[in-house]
Amino acid sequence: MPAPEQHRLIFRHIDEDGYSNDLACYQRNGGYGVLRKAVLRKPEELIDEVKKSGLRGRGGAGFPCGVKWSLVDRKSGKPIYLVVNADESEPGTFKDRYIIYRDPHQLIEGIMISCFANKVERAFIYIRGEFPEGAKILERAIAEARAAGLAGPNILGTGYGCEIYVHRGAGAYICGEETGLIESLEGKRPYPRIKPPYFPAVLGLYQCPTIVNNVETLCHVKHIADMGGEAYAKIGTPGNTGTRILCVSGHVQRPGYYEFEVGKVTMGQLLNEVCGGPLPGRTFKAVIPGGSSAKVLRFGERYRGKRKAGAEMVEYDWGVEDIPMDFDSLAMIGSMGGSGGVIVMDDSVSMVEALGNINAFYSHESCGQCTPCREGSLWMKKITARMVHGEARPEDGALLKSVADQIAGRTICAFGEACAWPTQSFIAKFGDEFKGYAQAKKAPRADGVPELV
Amino acid sequence: MNLRADTLRRIDEVITHYPQKRSAALPLLHFVQEDQGHVSTEAIEWIAARLEVEPINIYELVTFYPMFRQKPIGRRHIKVCRTLSCAIMGGYRTCSEFQKQFGTGLGEVSPDGEVTIEFVECLASCGTAPVVMIDDDLHERVDPARARSLSEKIKAESRATAGTR
Known part of the structure; x- marks a missing residue:
């Protein structure tokens, strides 16, 4: 079956000639029209639209946005904060970069609609430190919007006001974890908080109710307010509504960002047709479907089971190429849609070395608060680094797995899982390669095959 | 202060x-x-x-926080992405090339005081790997040849401003 056409909602204008990131260009293309209509409605109605839309968070966990909003404590009398998670750091993910750099007003319109719906009067955009230009672009866009009465005090003459501030991070991956982000925004080390009791919806920023949403998620809110929740829910597939930006990197002919209705494109269509297939003379070996912490998929493996199709349960028997790119299908086959970062590796890549690279990342980024994660991520890094640069032993795979198995489920935040899943899945699916690595690395390295560790 | x-x-x-x-x-x-x-x-x-x-x-x-430093660095700051998508597209070679061009190791100030080279984690531009940030600017698809030309450019700019320092 040929791949469906892209359905560009968020990236509608992003590659158009002459489309610039200033207010005038955004307004020429209908920008802020949705906000103008939204502020004439009751905030509760907008929240209902988001609930009806079925929108799931695009940052990683895929948690329903409407549910997140409905958990907010609105009776405490404390101010409610909105924090935009623009700390895009999950390896393989680069969608928010293009929204921020090329269409910042779309994000600001989404933020303002979300703030109005939730009666938020102060919002922060927490942007990763490695986007210095992005922070300047957002600051300029906010100033433009403010001068035009689209943000700041008395928005569009309604009497409602909301300030948006840009807050720069400083290179720590853990700030993408929402409670770590909140700690960082309070001027502290970003140690994630324990839940319960520190659910952001109740005890978030400054112990006030707080909504933390991803950049792409907030852009979707704009389109939901525009077309209505029911119409939005018709895009995509049931339970996986709307569109999703898929970021493809690694060994394909045309890496880049592609926006499809969720679940309408399969992994095979995405990689072979949309991205042009493997590099010349190569074949696909493995793909990580949702950012580097998602469990790896091995080309050639089969996934079998029963799934819901409408009201019925039907059997499925899929290869990697057959998997629909949606949250539920990827979870069903034991991985996740995560942040939408698809990393492709061909037959030139050693899985031991690829895992060594990933382990170095998670070891560097563990915040150090929980012992299993701090020590475990370091040990996994040391074992894979030794395998590559020193002695590799047949039992190292089992050793790695035993370390990984003792991390997941024993930490305050999901980083424990994020650093254990790569090791667990690489060993489960490429175990023979770990056993045979000592032998394999005696052979001279093929020309052009890059170092990874 | x-x-x-x-x-x-x-x-x-x-x-x-x-x-x-x-x-x-x-x-x-x-x-x-x-x-x-x-x-x-x-x-x-x-x-x-x-x-x-x-x-x-x-x-x-x-x-x-990795971005803060307690010691001075070179006049220009070269940050090469080390993480998976860049590495499988040759990020390690890119990093070695910069080190060779300035005769310096990672995290040091080069002998001419010109640069500090760092190997950093994911810069979120995986689709245009390998990527490098020089000061606040992102450079995409930086293979060793491009690393050489970027190094040349830095050296030329340094010579041009040497008179004013």
């Missing part, structure tokens, strides 16, 4: 963004580092006093 007037103005302004002063710690660290090139002990104490917290509350941020 000898901060530029513009830095002081930005500091005063940014503190008003937050209901609690301490929240301005990261912005102040960024501003001071941009002004002075690094964060000195004196700067840590100055920021702590400005935000009415203890120096340890600022010091622990400097030691945690």
Whole structure:
């Protein structure tokens, strides 16, 4: 079956000639029209639209946005904060970069609609430190919007006001974890908080109710307010509504960002047709479907089971190429849609070395608060680094797995899982390669095959 | 502390963004580092006093967040992405090439004082790997040949400004 056409909602204008990131260009293309209509409605109605839309968070966990909003404590009398998670750091993910750099007003319109719906009067955009230009672009866009009465005090003459501030991070991956982000925004080390009791919806920023949403998620809110929740829910597939930006990197002919209705494109269509297939003379070996912490998929493996199709349960028997790119299908086959970062590796890549690279990342980024994660991520890094640069032993795979198995489920935040899943899945699916690595690395390295560790 | 007037103005302004002063710690660290090139002990104490917290509350941020540094670096800062998507597209070779061009190891100041090269984690531009940031600018698809031409450019700019230093 040929791949469906892209359905560009968020990236509608992003590659158009002459489309610039200033207010005038955004307004020429209908920008802020949705906000103008939204502020004439009751905030509760907008929240209902988001609930009806079925929108799931695009940052990683895929948690329903409407549910997140409905958990907010609105009776405490404390101010409610909105924090935009623009700390895009999950390896393989680069969608928010293009929204921020090329269409910042779309994000600001989404933020303002979300703030109005939730009666938020102060919002922060927490942007990763490695986007210095992005922070300047957002600051300029906010100033433009403010001068035009689209943000700041008395928005569009309604009497409602909301300030948006840009807050720069400083290179720590853990700030993408929402409670770590909140700690960082309070001027502290970003140690994630324990839940319960520190659910952001109740005890978030400054112990006030707080909504933390991803950049792409907030852009979707704009389109939901525009077309209505029911119409939005018709895009995509049931339970996986709307569109999703898929970021493809690694060994394909045309890496880049592609926006499809969720679940309408399969992994095979995405990689072979949309991205042009493997590099010349190569074949696909493995793909990580949702950012580097998602469990790896091995080309050639089969996934079998029963799934819901409408009201019925039907059997499925899929290869990697057959998997629909949606949250539920990827979870069903034991991985996740995560942040939408698809990393492709061909037959030139050693899985031991690829895992060594990933382990170095998670070891560097563990915040150090929980012992299993701090020590475990370091040990996994040391074992894979030794395998590559020193002695590799047949039992190292089992050793790695035993370390990984003792991390997941024993930490305050999901980083424990994020650093254990790569090791667990690489060993489960490429175990023979770990056993045979000592032998394999005696052979001279093929020309052009890059170092990874 | 000898901060530029513009830095002081930005500091005063940014503190008003937050209901609690301490929240301005990261912005102040960024501003001071941009002004002075690094964060000195004196700067840590100055920021702590400005935000009415203890120096340890600022010091622990400097030691945690990778972007803050306590020592000066070269005039230009080259950050090569090390993470998976860049590595499988040749990021390690790119990094070695920069080191060769300036005759320096990772995290050091090159002998001519020109650059500090770092291998950093994911820069979120995986689709155009391998990527490199030079100061605040992102460079995409930087293979060894492009690393050489970027190095040449840095050296040429250095020669051009040498007279004014």
